[in-house]
Amino acid sequence: MTLNITLRALSDPTRRKILELLKKQDLAAGELGKDFDITLPSLSHHLSVLKQANLVVSQRQGQEIIYSLNLSVFEEIAEKLYKFFKK
Amino acid sequence: MTLNITLRALSDPTRRKILELLKKQDLAAGELGKDFDITLPSLSHHLSVLKQANLVVSQRQGQEIIYSLNLSVFEEIAEKLYKFFKK
DNA sequence: TAGATATTTAGACAATTATCTAAATTATAT
């Protein structure tokens, strides 16, 4: 995963809010939707961007699709950003 | 400086390259320009975004305007990002 | 002061991205 794709994914406030919510607990798309003023298709788009950036993973559970943080990648990103900011 | 403004500023590859170049040495706008295929006004726009995000500072020296990293803010950002990624 | 150099500002245009509605997909339940 390139730093580019990661930072693009992180550059949107809605997506960062999604990540914040997923820090607390795994959530289905619909559950997440309750915290936003956008339509579900819009939310779905943001989730797709986060998935492409490998920041979240999803897993179907019956009718729902449960999203959760991809913790190992979070660590990897932290390291990349640390290197970037280390002069 | 909000994380929002910072991440927006960092989300562009051109701007990240500017920061990488400034890690090595302070540079005038025109000097920076040699490393990019965009016009100086476009570069100037990117520099302005980085300044608004407080990632760089500038200082006139005769005809030139010298850009340099705002190192203290770099530290602050590293901390914010660390907190963001810390579950 | 006039001309040259370095950079920015203004304003227009093009590319990207976020959003919406409508329709499609997948699973459950009757």
Place this chain on the structure above:
DNA sequence: ATATAATTTAGATAATTGTCTAAATATCTA
């Protein structure tokens, strides 16, 4: 099988952002 529920995909539109050219500003030098 049909209807309902959860979510995504498709396609259109609007907002944002990056880029350009032309003009303005600031500094230096002859």
